[in-house]
Amino acid sequence: MSGPRIVYNEGYLDEQTKRVVRRALLKGVAIPGFQVPFASREVPMPRGWGTGGVQLTASVIGPADTLKVIDQGADDTTNAVSIRAFFEKVAGADSTTRTDHATIIQTRHRIPETPLTENQIVVYQVPIPEPLRFLEPRETETRRLHALEEYGLMYVKLYEDIAKYGHIAKTYDYPVLVNGRYVMAPSPIPSFDNPKMHQSPALQLFGAGREKRIYAIPPYTDVESLGFEDFPFEPQSFDQSCEICESTEVYLDEVLIDDQGGVMFVCSDTDHCERTLTTRDHDHITEVNA
Amino acid sequence: MSIVIPQNLTPGFANPVRDAQQVFRAVLEALARPTTPQHVNVDMLPPAPLGVTVGAVILALCDEQTPIWLDPALRGAPEVSAWIAFHTGARIVEQVDDAAFAIASSPSTAPRLADLARGTDEEPHRSATLVIDACCAPGIGSLKATGPGIPGVAHWDGAGLPNEFLTQWQENHSIFPRGIDLILTAETAVLGLPRTTALNAHTDEKRNT
Numbered sequence: 001m002s003g004p005r006i007v008y009n010e011g012y013l014d015e016q017t018k019r020v021v022r023r024a025l026l027k028g029v030a031i032p033g034f035q036v037p038f039a040s041r042e043v044p045m046p047r048g049w050g051t052g053g054v055q056l057t058a059s060v061i062g063p064a065d066t067l068k069v070i071d072q073g074a075d076d077t078t079n080a081v082s083i084r085a086f087f088e089k090v091a092g093a094d095s096t097t098r099t100d101h102a103t104i105i106q107t108r109h110r111i112p113e114t115p116l117t118e119n120q121i122v123v124y125q126v127p128i129p130e131p132l133r134f135l136e137p138r139e140t141e142t143r144r145l146h147a148l149e150e151y152g153l154m155y156v157k158l159y160e161d162i163a164k165y166g167h168i169a170k171t172y173d174y175p176v177l178v179n180g181r182y183v184m185a186p187s188p189i190p191s192f193d194n195p196k197m198h199q200s201p202a203l204q205l206f207g208a209g210r211e212k213r214i215y216a217i218p219p220y221t222d223v224e225s226l227g228f229e230d231f232p233f234e235p236q237s238f239d240q241s242c243e244i245c246e247s248t249e250v251y252l253d254e255v256l257i258d259d260q261g262g263v264m265f266v267c268s269d270t271d272h273c274e275r276t277l278t279t280r281d282h283d284h285i286t287e288v289n290a
Numbered sequence: 291m292s293i294v295i296p297q298n299l300t301p302g303f304a305n306p307v308r309d310a311q312q313v314f315r316a317v318l319e320a321l322a323r324p325t326t327p328q329h330v331n332v333d334m335l336p337p338a339p340l341g342v343t344v345g346a347v348i349l350a351l352c353d354e355q356t357p358i359w360l361d362p363a364l365r366g367a368p369e370v371s372a373w374i375a376f377h378t379g380a381r382i383v384e385q386v387d388d389a390a391f392a393i394a395s396s397p398s399t400a401p402r403l404a405d406l407a408r409g410t411d412e413e414p415h416r417s418a419t420l421v422i423d424a425c426c427a428p429g430i431g432s433l434k435a436t437g438p439g440i441p442g443v444a445h446w447d448g449a450g451l452p453n454e455f456l457t458q459w460q461e462n463h464s465i466f467p468r469g470i471d472l473i474l475t476a477e478t479a480v481l482g483l484p485r486t487t488a489l490n491a492h493t494d495e496k497r498n499t
Contacts, residue, residue, distance in 0.1 A: 010307045022314045027415035029321045030471045030484035036415045062311040147411035203322045218322045221438035
């Protein structure tokens with residue numbers, strides 16, 4: 001006799017929880033950038049490891065979907081691998097590491113280099129959804145500030161950066177103004193990725209499990225990174241190219257390669273790097289054979 | 291009101307998990323890409339005069355946390371209330387502004403947008419969603435839609451919108467972030483109109499070619 005087997009509902013969450021998340025998502029899409037509170041449930045991973053993203057993916061995913069999960073651009077890190085395996089098991093969905101094959105991309109702190117399409121949904125894992133949190137700790141106050149569209153605090157913070165350092169010293173989680181109304185935290189993506197959110201053809205969903213908030217950016221929506229006329233927003237940029245695939249204009253990770261302080265710069269997006277390398281090698285082989 | 295026992299009720303989703311997911315995804319895409327119809331395919335027979343797609347939207351999104359308002363035609367059919375109560379556990383309310391979901395069986399019976407719960411500036415998400423069964427409804431004219439989810443301008447005939455809706459919608463749009471979100475259902479499709487969509491009558495003055 002085999003022991004009792006636990007059978008989870010498809011998508012792990014129970015249907016009632018999914019409905020709560022789904023209703024919050026619909027209101028989130030209707031009010032771009034507004035943080036909708038929801039009853040965040042326990043999922044089999046600790047708070048802060050992507051529980052918000054997992055609940056969104058679980059509520060959205062279906063048998064026709066192909067899921068890609070990235071953790072800072074990489075498909076092969078522990079968090080990405082285990083979340084992908086989790087959904088293969090509980091949702092029966094296909095998974096992929098290729099950005100262009102995915103219909104749902106759950107991401108921690110990056111937007112893929114490959115341009116997104118209309119058939120894709122990006123699910124961001126968000127640790128702190130409130131962009132004003134470190135400027136105003138009281139939730140009651142930040143809600144009121146959003147209601148009154150009173151974002152002076154944020155501009156003062158950016159101004160103080162300029163006064164102190166000569167430039168805006170925020171390189172990740174750089175605040176954005178969505179559809180000209182709500183200031184929103186884009187989750188800790190590098191400011192390099194901020195321009196990709198503007199008028200993106202893909203639907204972007206944000207889930208903060210510990211903080212119990214859901215928000216969204218519909219496709220083709222204005223997403224403006226905050227700045228001043230004389231000190232406009234400037235995304236991070238890199239002088240060098242990837243040392244594996246030689247891509248330029250991509251976000252690079254600095255990787256230690258020895259104990260002498262030697263480093264190399266490589267693509268943070270592993271899928272992009274692999275595919276660029278394969279295409280290049282293929283072209284190279286064709287050239288040699290020609 | 292006659293007592294309807296559950297045995298007389300028609301079934302809900304044949305496959306509750308997958309059907310709900312499919313219907314939700316269609317509604318999500320509909321609100322994310324306003325005026326673009328999204329395909330819905332469910333095999334179901336809700337009691338008349340409740341349409342199939344409207345019934346599917348109710349089953350996918352409603353439960354005991356979402357008070358539902360029904361238009362007089364739907365309220366007049368006790369099997370509809372019984373079907374909704376049995377399958378979702380949702381409470382049917384008399385006052386339209388108490389409802390999280392307002393259901394109209396045709397464009398002409400839709401409540402005025404200003405009468406529905408529109409949320410507050412601090413909690414704009416606590417507003418009602420209006421679902422109109424727009425099956426086979428004719429277009430009301432040539433409309434231009436702009437806003438989030440629409441690349442540039444979308445042209446739409448407004449099929450399924452109530453009469454004199456444009457002024458109501460413009461008022462609804464102007465009170466952003468508060469406001470009503472609208473879902474129109476057809477036989478096998480849903481179409482969304484979130485509060486962010488600006489609708490204007492389209493004038494053909496410049497088109498002389």
